[in-house]
Amino acid sequence: MLEVRKLACSRGDHRLFSELSFTLDSGQIMQVQGANGSGKTSLLRSLCGFLMPDEGEIIWRGENIRELDEEYYAEMMYLGHLNAIKDELSGLENLRISAGLSGVELTEKEAMDALRRMGLKGREMLPTKVLSQGQRRRVALARMLVNDAKLWILDEPLAALDVGAVALIQQLIAEHLARQGMVIFTTHQPLIVDGIDVLNLNLS
Amino acid sequence: MKKSTMFGLLMLVVRRDLILAMRRRADVLTTLIFFVMVVSLFPLGVGPEMAMLRKMAPGVLWVAALLSSMLSLGRLFSADYLDGTLEQMMLAPQSLSMLVLGKMAAHWVVSGFPLVLMAPVLGLQFDMTGEALVVLIIGLLLGTPILSMVGAIGAALTLGLRGGGVLLSLLVLPLCIPVLIFATGAVDAVTSGLNITAHLSLLGAFFVMALVFTPWVTAQALRISME
Numbered sequence: 001m002l003e004v005r006k007l008a009c010s011r012g013d014h015r016l017f018s019e020l021s022f023t024l025d026s027g028q029i030m031q032v033q034g035a036n037g038s039g040k041t042s043l044l045r046s047l048c049g050f051l052m053p054d055e056g057e058i059i060w061r062g063e064n065i066r067e068l069d070e071e072y073y074a075e076m077m078y079l080g081h082l083n084a085i086k087d088e089l090s091g092l093e094n095l096r097i098s099a100g101l102s103g104v105e106l107t108e109k110e111a112m113d114a115l116r117r118m119g120l121k122g123r124e125m126l127p128t129k130v131l132s133q134g135q136r137r138r139v140a141l142a143r144m145l146v147n148d149a150k151l152w153i154l155d156e157p158l159a160a161l162d163v164g165a166v167a168l169i170q171q172l173i174a175e176h177l178a179r180q181g182m183v184i185f186t187t188h189q190p191l192i193v194d195g196i197d198v199l200n201l202n203l204s
Numbered sequence: 205m206k207k208s209t210m211f212g213l214l215m216l217v218v219r220r221d222l223i224l225a226m227r228r229r230a231d232v233l234t235t236l237i238f239f240v241m242v243v244s245l246f247p248l249g250v251g252p253e254m255a256m257l258r259k260m261a262p263g264v265l266w267v268a269a270l271l272s273s274m275l276s277l278g279r280l281f282s283a284d285y286l287d288g289t290l291e292q293m294m295l296a297p298q299s300l301s302m303l304v305l306g307k308m309a310a311h312w313v314v315s316g317f318p319l320v321l322m323a324p325v326l327g328l329q330f331d332m333t334g335e336a337l338v339v340l341i342i343g344l345l346l347g348t349p350i351l352s353m354v355g356a357i358g359a360a361l362t363l364g365l366r367g368g369g370v371l372l373s374l375l376v377l378p379l380c381i382p383v384l385i386f387a388t389g390a391v392d393a394v395t396s397g398l399n400i401t402a403h404l405s406l407l408g409a410f411f412v413m414a415l416v417f418t419p420w421v422t423a424q425a426l427r428i429s430m431e
Contacts, residue, residue: 050294084288098289
């Protein structure tokens with residue numbers, strides 16, 4: 001499904017990685033490992049099409065993502081370091097807007113249910129600026145519940161989360177894989193998905 | 205869960221930006237007050253000679269509109285860029301140009317349209333005649349959206365740069381000169397009893413051209429800025 005061929009990427013004059021090839025199929029999960037600055041985020045951003053790789057190509061269902069463009073974006077979800085939530089808006093508004101941008105229109109009830117499952121019951125209507133860092137992250141991660149993307153690209157999904165939330169994210173990832181979804185992620189914390197082998201990609 | 209259409213996405217962006225503007229009213233008001241201040245300073249500075257004020261009114265109003273729209277352009281994409289929303293917009297399953305068009309429209313409603321509403325009141329300070337005011341407003345209605353649209357290209361190109369605000373003005377202001385010339389020219393024409401259709405048709409043509417090309421150009425500029 002997702003195939004990376006001889007990818008090379010550099011930031012400034014510094015070559016981060018080269019000759020990187022891998023494939024990811026339905027129901028598979030891959031963890032990108034490496035020291036700080038080894039190019040994990042750059043790899044994920046290349047997979048999103050933000051960064052133009054120096055060499056190589058990224059193939060989705062047999063076609064280059066540059067050519068697929070919107071067709072590819074309809075099938076993927078990216079959660080990066082930045083939460084993409086607005087301080088002035090409530091959790092509910094934020095979730096409905098971010099889901100809307102990814103092409104899914106949510107009713108108020110669907111959004112409420114997703115936020116409650118993320119452990120934000122009673123805080124759905126508060127402006128997100130009064131929430132803690134971890135709660136804001138939960139608002140951002142609520143998108144995992146309300147999308148039908150096939151490929152999830154998660155950059156440090158567990159940052160700022162407590163133990164309960166980490167368990168929930170692991171469960172969501174397991175459900176997604178059971179639906180034949182695909183996940184590629186980075187993390188510095190252990191992320192264990194029961195009964196599924198996590199493929200490893202080491203950039204260092 | 206329902207799939208959103210291209211038009212639905214456009215309206216979503218417009219609505220979102222308008223809600224955000226309403227929650228950050230200070231930003232909107234500063235632009236408008238700046239416009240009122242600059243325009244009001246001229247009669248104080250050059251003295252109360254009616255004939256001269258009447259002659260310079262359209263130019264002063266338009267230059268003030270240009271400058272105040274520069275003030276708000278810096279914020280057009282920067283907040284979304286900093287909090288990651290812009291990344292998500294690029295990953296939207298619809299064309300980025302559509303989303304950009306939505307942001308342009310919201311920007312005009314928030315920072316262009318209030319200027320149009322304010323202009324007749326300010327025009328009275330300059331003793332403008334009724335028909336001159338009408339033409340001025342038509343010119344502003346056609347011209348201020350062009351400022352939002354052309355300005356968006358500059359805002360996208362200077363995204364994430366330090367001191368981007370000044371660079372933005374240097375990039376965008378020269379591109380707005382034709383709008384300035386024909387919009388003020390129309391008011392001059394009507395006061396001297398000439399036909400205004402040529403001026404307004406040209407403004408209309410600029411508007412249509414901007415509507416067709418600027419969203420696409422801005423989307424490309426945003427992709428470059430994100431790398």
